[in-house]
Amino acid sequence: MTRLPTFFVSHGSPMLALDAGNAGKAWAQIGQDLPRPRAVLMVSAHWHATGSAVSAVAEPETIHDFGGFPPALYALQYPAPGDPALAREVFQALTDHGFTPRTDPARGLDHGAWVPLRVMYPKADVPVVQLALDMRQGPAWHYHLGQALRSLRDSGVLIVGSGSMTHNLHDVFGPEPVSPDYVAPFQDWMHGQLDAGNLGALLDYRRHAPHAERAHPSEEHLLPLFVALGAAEGERVTRLHDEVTDRVLAMDVYRFG
Incomplete structure (x- = not known):
């Protein structure tokens, strides 16, 4: 079986579930370009666990893990099956590499997972397993988490990190108009380092990237990128999409491998 690439997608507002726009075209292309995966391992910004x-x-x-949106959004369902057997494989791979994960017998799919997936695989016929972030840990830990999962790609598992290239909700919903001037410099820096394979700078992006703390007051929406990057260690990096929505939300999509 051909080794699958990994991806980082910026999932944006939950409203993209009703109209995915230009980002949706990039998500759809992923599903169209790849052979049908055995399953998707989704690393969403919206699930955290020790x-x-x-x-x-x-x-x-x-899971409709948001509030204040139109009723039509809450009516949407994404009834993809899970894959408990793959969950056991993921658990074992992480354990073998020194991590201490747990399995969750009840966790559903949050909007970081199902919003892009319903465009990538609209028939909801590809099994989905979610992997949580550990917010006590930083980029290097999540990169190593991805490294531990690399072999799954050889058995038809598609690893997708779902977050946002920039994510500052205060600047989206705050009372004052916000200049988006910090967004492009952060995007450009990340793209340059990813393209050059400058792993050291990427893992220490909060010291080196321009406006890093403004782009990410907290890290949960960027950490999925490091999992996808680690699972494709040293492989080719391609940016598939780089739109900005809501003035300050960068919607970059990356393919690794």
């Missing part, structure tokens, strides 16, 4: 965790439910629910 030591990480793996969803092991056969029929994951669609």
Whole structure:
């Protein structure tokens, strides 16, 4: 079986589930370009657990983990099956590499997972397993988490990190107009370092990237990128999309491998 690439997608507002726009075209192209995967291992910005965790439910629910949106958004479902057998493989791979994950027999799919997946695989016929972030840890830890999962790509598992290239909700919803001048410099810096394979700078981006703390007041929306990057260690990097929405949300999509 051909080794699958990994991806980082910026999932943006939950409203993209109703109209995915230009980002949706990039998501759809991923599903169209690849052979059908055995399953998707989704690393979403919206699930956190100590030591990480793996969803092991056969029929994951669609979690509407947001508020204040139109009723049509809450009516959407993404009834993809889970894959408890893959969850056990992920658990074992992480354990073998010194991590201390747990399996979660009830966790469904949060919007960081199902919003892009319903465009990538609209028939909801590809099994999905979620992997949690550990917010006590930084980029290097999550990069190593990805490294531990690399072999899964050889058995048809598609590893996708879902977050946002920039994510400052205060600048989106704050009372004052916000200049987006910090977004492009941060995007450009990240793209340059990814393209050059400058891993040391990337793992220490909060010291080196321009406006890093403004772009990411907290790290949960960028950490999925490091998992996808680690799972494709040293392989080719391609930026597939780089739109900015809501003035300050960079919607970059990357393919690794």
